[in-house]
Amino acid sequence: MTARMDKKFADLASEGRPALVTYIMGGDPDFETSLAIMKALPSAGSDIIELGMPFSDPMADGPAIQMAGQRALKAGQTLGKTLELARRFRQDDPDTPIVLMGYYNPIYIYGVDRFLKDAVDVGLDGLIVVDLPPEMDDELCLPALEAGISFIRLATPTTDDRRLPKVLENTSGFVYYVSMNGITGSALPDPSLVGAAVRRIKSHTSLPVCVGFGVKTEEHARAIGAAADGVVVGTAIVNQIASSLTAEGHATEATVPGVAALVRGLSAGTKAARLAAAE
Amino acid sequence: MNETPKLNSFRSGPDEDGRFGIFGGRFVAETLMPLILDLQAEWDNAKTDPTFKAEMDTLGKHYIGRPSPLYFAERLTEHLGGAKIYFKREELNHTGSHKINNCIGQILLAKRMGKTRIIAETGAGQHGVATATVCARFGLPCVVYMGATDVARQSPNVFRMKLLGAEVKPVTAGNGTLKDAMNEAMRDWVTNVDSTYYLIGTAAGMHPYPEMVRDFQSVIGIEARAQMLEAEGRLPDLVIAAVGGGSNAIGIFHPFLDDESVKIVGVEAGGKGLEGDEHCASITAGAPGVLHGNRTYLLQDGDGQIKEGHSISAGLDYPGIGPEHAWLANVGRVEYVPIKDDEALEAFQLLTRLEGIIPALEPSHALAEIIKRAPKMGKDEIILMNLSGRGDKDIFTVGKILGMGQAGE
Numbered sequence: 001m002t003a004r005m006d007k008k009f010a011d012l013a014s015e016g017r018p019a020l021v022t023y024i025m026g027g028d029p030d031f032e033t034s035l036a037i038m039k040a041l042p043s044a045g046s047d048i049i050e051l052g053m054p055f056s057d058p059m060a061d062g063p064a065i066q067m068a069g070q071r072a073l074k075a076g077q078t079l080g081k082t083l084e085l086a087r088r089f090r091q092d093d094p095d096t097p098i099v100l101m102g103y104y105n106p107i108y109i110y111g112v113d114r115f116l117k118d119a120v121d122v123g124l125d126g127l128i129v130v131d132l133p134p135e136m137d138d139e140l141c142l143p144a145l146e147a148g149i150s151f152i153r154l155a156t157p158t159t160d161d162r163r164l165p166k167v168l169e170n171t172s173g174f175v176y177y178v179s180m181n182g183i184t185g186s187a188l189p190d191p192s193l194v195g196a197a198v199r200r201i202k203s204h205t206s207l208p209v210c211v212g213f214g215v216k217t218e219e220h221a222r223a224i225g226a227a228a229d230g231v232v233v234g235t236a237i238v239n240q241i242a243s244s245l246t247a248e249g250h251a252t253e254a255t256v257p258g259v260a261a262l263v264r265g266l267s268a269g270t271k272a273a274r275l276a277a278a279e
Numbered sequence: 280m281n282e283t284p285k286l287n288s289f290r291s292g293p294d295e296d297g298r299f300g301i302f303g304g305r306f307v308a309e310t311l312m313p314l315i316l317d318l319q320a321e322w323d324n325a326k327t328d329p330t331f332k333a334e335m336d337t338l339g340k341h342y343i344g345r346p347s348p349l350y351f352a353e354r355l356t357e358h359l360g361g362a363k364i365y366f367k368r369e370e371l372n373h374t375g376s377h378k379i380n381n382c383i384g385q386i387l388l389a390k391r392m393g394k395t396r397i398i399a400e401t402g403a404g405q406h407g408v409a410t411a412t413v414c415a416r417f418g419l420p421c422v423v424y425m426g427a428t429d430v431a432r433q434s435p436n437v438f439r440m441k442l443l444g445a446e447v448k449p450v451t452a453g454n455g456t457l458k459d460a461m462n463e464a465m466r467d468w469v470t471n472v473d474s475t476y477y478l479i480g481t482a483a484g485m486h487p488y489p490e491m492v493r494d495f496q497s498v499i500g501i502e503a504r505a506q507m508l509e510a511e512g513r514l515p516d517l518v519i520a521a522v523g524g525g526s527n528a529i530g531i532f533h534p535f536l537d538d539e540s541v542k543i544v545g546v547e548a549g550g551k552g553l554e555g556d557e558h559c560a561s562i563t564a565g566a567p568g569v570l571h572g573n574r575t576y577l578l579q580d581g582d583g584q585i586k587e588g589h590s591i592s593a594g595l596d597y598p599g600i601g602p603e604h605a606w607l608a609n610v611g612r613v614e615y616v617p618i619k620d621d622e623a624l625e626a627f628q629l630l631t632r633l634e635g636i637i638p639a640l641e642p643s644h645a646l647a648e649i650i651k652r653a654p655k656m657g658k659d660e661i662i663l664m665n666l667s668g669r670g671d672k673d674i675f676t677v678g679k680i681l682g683m684g685q686a687g688e
């Protein structure tokens with residue numbers, strides 16, 4: 001894993017609070033606005049950025065992220081441009097880890113070797129590729145680890161104790177616990193169940209465990225954050241972007257500030273989670 | 280030790296990871312992995328279980344109506360003036376197509392796995408109807424995802440599914456065709472993994488579906504091979520079928536793959552021609568990529584985004600193809616060719632008038648290729664075609680294109 005990701009989790013541990021991991025779709029609603037949103041995230045309180053790579057057929061995503069991907073593709077986003085977003089962001093921000101998230105086909109077509117070389121060059125830290133389970137590690141996971149890029153795996157409620165070791169085997173950076181079976185944008189799960197699941201995963205690994213799916217508000221972030229090493233928020237941010245756009249889907253003056261305000265609230269939630277956990 | 284390993288059979292795939300050469304595999308979300316491994320185990324178990332085979336055979340005979348006849352199309356043969364043309368009449372099966380062969384097999388597996396809810400995707404609606412049918416027969420609730428475009432152009436089948444008690448959910452994403460229906464079915468599946476069995480309708484998707492569906496459909500080729508030996512005392516010279524995802528084609532091809540004398544041709548949807556984007560010829564005009572759980576030939580752009588494609592036939596309107604076909608194309612055992620919408624329409628009309636058989640638009644594509652080839656072949660040569668479905672579902676689409684107006688007008 002990259003030094004940047006290591007340092008981030010070490011710093012968070014010394015602060016005694018969970019990470020706020022924020023997801024945006026690269027190129028939504030257009031390249032420049034997306035870059036401006038990305039740049040606004042760290043100062044609003046985001047610790048790690050998940051940058052979505054749009055795909056025509058996002059089989060694991062709900063309507064909000066599907067539509068964000070469609071907006072980005074319509075505005076001309078490509079995998080090359082998503083890497084360019086990361087590069088431009090990295091020019092001013094040497095510290096915030098960036099994790100690319102999406103589906104395998106665009107990477108496969110870009111070429112795995114070329115992709116990893118460019119990913120290292122632009123300063124990426126990790127990858128989440130939804131349709132590459134451990135059975136497919138030869139495709140991208142092992143080459144990515146070789147190149148020094150974390151491969152962050154999803155664990156789900158269906159990942160039982162028998163399967164967890166296999167899922168964790170080549171995982172690095174952090175473990176992303178998807179707190180319910182389903183697609184992105186689902187309802188918030190019961191925090192006490194989440195806590196038990198996180199403890200179960202932690203009994204198999206020393207990696208940080210971040211939890212996502214369903215977190216929308218400051219209060220959710222606090223509740224889930226008290227039970228995990230990090231909280232991932234995606235659909236709520238993507239919805240915030242969508243609600244700020246014109247009828248034709250173009251950015252407005254409210255787009256970037258709207259996201260920043262939402263993230264500040266979520267960040268207050270994760271910061272308060274430390275207190276909640278200590279109670 | 281430097282010899283290239285000799286391929287002594289085309290019928291040994293896939294390997295244990297579900298690969299046919301570089302194609303196939305299990306490219307799915309982690310949520311689904313445990314379930315797919317369970318399905319694999321159940322399938323491995325069922326394959327060698329005599330009770331399972333007995334159940335399949337009984338239902339095949341008394342419910343589906345197997346074996347389906349092998350029919351010598353005498354007037355069509357005369358008309359084309361070349362090779363003798365035989366049809367394997369899968370359109371006479373219960374529900375009107377080959378799709379039921381696979382549905383019976385999978386619903387028995389779903390039962391064995393203790394699943395209580397069935398979901399499916401459908402294009403032409405034939406698979407949706409077959410799924411709704413077996414769900415009625417086995418008393419399981421059924422949800423069918425169908426692209427909104429297909430709901431409109433295959434309305435008779437939508438009505439049938441509803442009568443059978445299935446819930447039909449129209450999908451408006453993308454072009455509203457088969458690919459979009461499959462995305463939505465997969466979203467349902469990850470959300471309801473515990474209770475739900477995904478009954479995939481073609482020999483595509485993640486391992487073990489391509490292998491499993493092929494084995495359920497191979498009954499077509501096994502019967503046809505024996506029937507042909509009985510009728511003609513020899514194997515056909517050419518076996519031909521239309522390819523959407525590829526289930527009816529692999530079903531009739533597979534038992535002939537190691538018969539060197541038999542030429543095999545798969546017919547893809549050429550839509551409005553291969554020059555633009557309005558076709559579904561994934562092998563002829565696509566490139567290898569990863570979608571819906573497997574690596575295969577896909578219609579896609581330079582950024583790896585999947586294109587929508589087009590075909591007059593809803594059942595062929597899919598920008599991918601089963602992984603075994605991708606491999607068979609690569610190793611050169613099967614030749615894949617495109618047939619355009621208008622050629623398929625002509626073939627549809629010809630068969631209807633000459634033989635009194637209204638074919639579905641899908642096998643009409645295979646028929647159009649026969650119209651091109653048969654006249655150039657000798658009268659002593661034999662063609663075997665999989666007549667995979669009947670055209671009742673297509674009469675409104677065809678009638679509209681031919682300007683026949685509404686029935687009764």
Ligand SMILES: Cc1ncc(COP(=O)(O)O)c(C=O)c1O
Nearest residue numbers: 405523524525526527594641668
């Ligand atoms: C009659 C018929 N033939 C062929 C197909 C194409 O599917 P496959 O390639 O899986 O046989 C369909 C699909 O709906 C169909 O209804």
